Amino acid sequence: MTSSVFCEKCNVTVRGNYSRCPLCQQPLAGEAVDGIFPHVKPHIRRLKKIMRLAAFFSIVSVVTCVALNVAFPSYGWWSVFVIAGLASLWLSLGVLINKMDNIYKAIVWQVVLISVLALVWDVFTGFRGWSVDFVIPILCTASMAALAVIAQAARLNLEDYVIYLVIDAVWGILCILLIIFNIAEIIIPSLICVAVSVISLSALYIFAGQALKAELKRRLHL
Amino acid sequence: MATKIRQPRQWSRLDNAAKIFPPSSSTRDPRVFRVAVELTQEADPESLQRALDKTLELFPMYKSVIKKGLFWYYLEASDLKAAVSEECELPCSPILFGNRKRLLFKVSYYKFRINLEVYHALSDGTGALQFLRTLIVLYLQDKHGCELDKDAFALDYDAARSERDDDSFLKYFSKERGGRPRNPRAPKAYQIRGDMLPAGQMSITEGLMPSSKIKAAAKAYGATITEFLTAVLVTAIGEGMSLRQRLKPVNISVPVNLRQYFPSLSARNFFAVITVRCKLGPEIVFEDVLAQIRRSFADELTEEKIRTRMNTLAALEHNVAMKAVPLVLKNPIMHAAVMTSKRQITAGLSNVGQISLPEQLSKYIRLVDAFSSTRNLQVILVSYRDSFVINFTSVFHSTDIQRRFFRHITRLGIECEISTNWTDNRDVLITEGDDEQRVL
Numbered sequence: 001m002t003s004s005v006f007c008e009k010c011n012v013t014v015r016g017n018y019s020r021c022p023l024c025q026q027p028l029a030g031e032a033v034d035g036i037f038p039h040v041k042p043h044i045r046r047l048k049k050i051m052r053l054a055a056f057f058s059i060v061s062v063v064t065c066v067a068l069n070v071a072f073p074s075y076g077w078w079s080v081f082v083i084a085g086l087a088s089l090w091l092s093l094g095v096l097i098n099k100m101d102n103i104y105k106a107i108v109w110q111v112v113l114i115s116v117l118a119l120v121w122d123v124f125t126g127f128r129g130w131s132v133d134f135v136i137p138i139l140c141t142a143s144m145a146a147l148a149v150i151a152q153a154a155r156l157n158l159e160d161y162v163i164y165l166v167i168d169a170v171w172g173i174l175c176i177l178l179i180i181f182n183i184a185e186i187i188i189p190s191l192i193c194v195a196v197s198v199i200s201l202s203a204l205y206i207f208a209g210q211a212l213k214a215e216l217k218r219r220l221h222l
Numbered sequence: 223m224a225t226k227i228r229q230p231r232q233w234s235r236l237d238n239a240a241k242i243f244p245p246s247s248s249t250r251d252p253r254v255f256r257v258a259v260e261l262t263q264e265a266d267p268e269s270l271q272r273a274l275d276k277t278l279e280l281f282p283m284y285k286s287v288i289k290k291g292l293f294w295y296y297l298e299a300s301d302l303k304a305a306v307s308e309e310c311e312l313p314c315s316p317i318l319f320g321n322r323k324r325l326l327f328k329v330s331y332y333k334f335r336i337n338l339e340v341y342h343a344l345s346d347g348t349g350a351l352q353f354l355r356t357l358i359v360l361y362l363q364d365k366h367g368c369e370l371d372k373d374a375f376a377l378d379y380d381a382a383r384s385e386r387d388d389d390s391f392l393k394y395f396s397k398e399r400g401g402r403p404r405n406p407r408a409p410k411a412y413q414i415r416g417d418m419l420p421a422g423q424m425s426i427t428e429g430l431m432p433s434s435k436i437k438a439a440a441k442a443y444g445a446t447i448t449e450f451l452t453a454v455l456v457t458a459i460g461e462g463m464s465l466r467q468r469l470k471p472v473n474i475s476v477p478v479n480l481r482q483y484f485p486s487l488s489a490r491n492f493f494a495v496i497t498v499r500c501k502l503g504p505e506i507v508f509e510d511v512l513a514q515i516r517r518s519f520a521d522e523l524t525e526e527k528i529r530t531r532m533n534t535l536a537a538l539e540h541n542v543a544m545k546a547v548p549l550v551l552k553n554p555i556m557h558a559a560v561m562t563s564k565r566q567i568t569a570g571l572s573n574v575g576q577i578s579l580p581e582q583l584s585k586y587i588r589l590v591d592a593f594s595s596t597r598n599l600q601v602i603l604v605s606y607r608d609s610f611v612i613n614f615t616s617v618f619h620s621t622d623i624q625r626r627f628f629r630h631i632t633r634l635g636i637e638c639e640i641s642t643n644w645t646d647n648r649d650v651l652i653t654e655g656d657d658e659q660r661v662l
Contacts (some may be wrong), residue, residue, distance in 0.1 A: 011632035015641040022642040023625035101321040
C-alpha cells in the first residue's frame with residue numbers, strides 16, 4: 001500500500017509521499033510521490049512536427065515566389081502556378097492523412113479529389129482536355145484495380161470495403177457523361193473506365209448482393 | 223460437410239443520448255469516463271484477461287465499433303480482440319478518434335487497481351458499473367477460486383441479453399408526446415475561469431471517507447447526499463467568486479438515472495440531465511444554498527417533467543428534417559448546440575450510487591472509484607460498503623475549489639483521505655500537451 005502524510009491545514013490524509021499538499025500546497029512531511037496513477041511518457045507526434053516544418057517551408061516558398069514575381073513580372077504571373085500547385089498538394093495530403101486509417105476510404109477520396117483538381121487545372125490552363133481524356137478515366141480504372149488487389153491481399157471481410165468499391169465504380173460510370181456530352185475528344189480511356197465500372201458493379205451485385213444490401217441498409221439508415 | 227452460412231454483421235443504432243457524443247468529442251473532452259476498483263492485492267493480468275473474455279460473452283454490445291453512416295453514426299459488431307494492458311496513458315484519454323476502428327472501452331490495471339474506461343456513446347455510468355461488477359466477480363473467482371452462491375450473483379443482474387442491449391429511450395419516449403424545446407432564455411451561468419491544463423490532461427482529486435458519516439451529515443441537514451454535496455460544491459465554487467460574479471447563477475448539471483423512474487435493465491445509456499440552479503448573494507450561507515438546491519431538485523425531479531423533457535428529445539431525434547440532414551452537416555450543428563448549452567452550466571455533479579458486490583468478495587476489495595472527462599469541472603460520487611468516494615476532475619490548474627470543498631467536509635468531523643494525480647512540483651504527471659482538436 002502506498003504511504004500517506006497528513007495536512008493539518010486541510011485536515012486531510014494525503015495518499016502518497018507528498019512534500020506539498022495537493023490541495024493547499026503547504027509543505028508536508030513526505031519526500032517523493034508514489035501515487036495511484038502511473039507516470040506517463042509524453043507522446044511526441046512526429047507527424048505533427050513534420051507537418052509544421054512543411055507548412056513553414058510552403059509559406060517561405062510562396063512568399064519568395066510572389067516577391068520575385070512582383071519584382072520581375074516579365075514572364076507572366078508564374079507565381080500563381082506555384083501557389084495553386086502547393087495548395088493542391090496540401091489539400092491532397094491533408095485528405096490523405098485524415099483518411100489514412102482506412103486505406104479504401106483514402107483511395108476513394110483521393111480519386112475524387114485528384115479528378116476534380118485535374119479538371120480545375122485543365123480548365124484554367126486553356127482546357128486542352130488532358131484531364132477528361134486521360135487523367136480522370138485512367139485514375140478511376142487504376143483505383144478499381146488497386147482496390148481489388150488490396151482486397152485480395154489483405155483478405156478483409158467484404159463488408160468492410162464493399163461500400164468503397166461501390167462508390168468508386170459509380171464514379172467510374174459517371175465518366176460516361178464525358179462521352180455523351182462530347183467533353184472528351186479521345187474516348188477510349190473513358191470507354192474502358194465505364195466498361196470496367198459496369199462489370200465491377202454487376203459482379204458485386206451478383207456475387208455479394210446480400211452483403212452489399214446489408215451494408216447499404218446500415219449506412220443509409222435514418 | 224456442412225456449409226457455413228455467413229450471417230450479416232450485427233449492428234444497432236445509437237440510443238438517443240449516445241447520438242450527441244461523437245459530434246461533441248474532442249481531445250479536450252473525449253467523453254470518456256472511468257470506473258475502477260481498488261483491490262487489496264496487486265492485479266493479476268492473466269486472471270483479468272480471462273475474466274474479460276467471459277464478461278464480453280455476457281455483454282456482447284461491448285464488442286462494437288462506431289461507424290459513420292450517411293445520416294447517423296451507428297454501432298457495428300466487431301471481431302477486434304479486447305486485450306487487458308497495464309495503464310500507460312493519461313486517465314480518460316480519447317477512445318474514439320480519427321477513422322480508426324477501435325473498441326469503445328478499455329480495461330487496464332495498475333498496481334492495486336483495475337480500471338474500465340468507456341466511451342459514453344456505448345454506455346452510461348450505471349451500465350458500465352454492471353459490466354465492471356461482472357468483470358470483478360469473474361476476476362476474483364478466477365484468481366482466488368472462491369465459490370459463490372449461484373443466487374448471490376445471478377440475481378443482482380438477472381437481465382436477459384435482449385434486456386441488456388435494450389434501447390430504453392426508444393421504449394419509453396416518443397415524438398408523438400413531445401413538446402417543442404423550451405427556449406433557453408435563462409441568464410447565462412457563471413463560468414469557472416483560470417489557467418487551464420493542456421488539452422488531454424485533467425486534474426484528478428479523489429476524496430475517500432466513511433459512507434456512514436457522510437449519510438449522517440446529510441441527514442442532519444434534512445437532505446439527500448446528492449443535494450447536500452451539491453450544496454457544498456456550490457458553496458466551494460461561490461467562495462471563489464467575486465461579488466460581481468455572484469450576479470450570475472451557479473448551475474450544476476446532474477444526470478439522473480432514468481432506470482429508477484422507468485423500469486429498465488439496459489446496460490446502455492438511459493439517463494437524463496437536469497440543471498440545478500442557485501443564486502448566490504454577498505454573503506454565502508450554507509443553509510440558504512442548500513435550501514435553493516433542494517427546491518431546484520424538487521422542481522426538476524418530477525416524473526412528469528422528466529417524461530416531457532425526454533419526449534421532447536425524442537421528438538428532436540425523430541424529426542424528419544433533422545433525420546434527413548447528412549452527418550457532415552449534422553456534426554457541426556450538434557457540436558454548436560452542445561457548446562451553447564455548456565454555457566448554461568458551471569460544473570457537473572453525478573451520483574453514480576451505491577455499488578454492491580457479493581459479500582464473500584468484500585475482503586478483496588478496498589473501494590470503487592469513478593471519474594469522467596470534463597470540459598470544466600466534474601464531481602462524481604460513488605460508494606461501496608463504507609467507502610464513499612468523491613472524485614473531482616478539472617481542466618484547471620487551480621485546486622482552490624477542491625480545497626474549499628474538502629475543508630468543508632473535514633470541518634464537519636468527517637475523515638478524508640485524498641489521492642491525486644498531481645506531482646509535487648505541480649505537473650500533472652506529464653509535461654507535453656497538444657492543442658485541442660476535434661476528434662471526428
